[in-house]
Amino acid sequence: MAQITVYALSTCPYCKKAKTLLKELGADFEAIDVDLLPKEEQNKILEIVKKLADSCNPKVNPGFPTIVKGKTIIVGFNETKIKGLV
Template sequence: MQHLKITIYTTPTCPYCKKAKNYFKQLGLKFKEYDVSKDQKAAEKMYKKSGQLGVPVIEIGNQVIIGFDKSKIDRILGIN
């Protein structure tokens, strides 16, 4: 299933970021994480992609998901 690149923009205190990361780990999927509270360049990149300052912003392939939207994540990954 790991054919799409997954990127998660997070902060250490975000509960939905933790849920998203745990969900991907549960599925056995690798992801790249950027802590936007410490990485200004990543924060700017996240904002350009999503128009959002809130986290998590999840990128799966070329799809951008705002927040931990499990049903949208499942749809993009092809999980029923």
């Protein structure tokens, strides 16, 4: 099982950048393109993403990419923080 989970949108340029960076760093990650899932699964994942955003910072709006490793949650593309996960 991957250590890092990336909740992404297939059309999001920042999601693509995050996945590319993780690949370049050799990270073991699972990417879930939420917009490509069936509607019922999309709704479940969106609820997870909302809870993750609230748990890391209630003032942060849920967004993409949302990157999770253990208790560390990164909302949005932040190269420095993403490099810190690997």
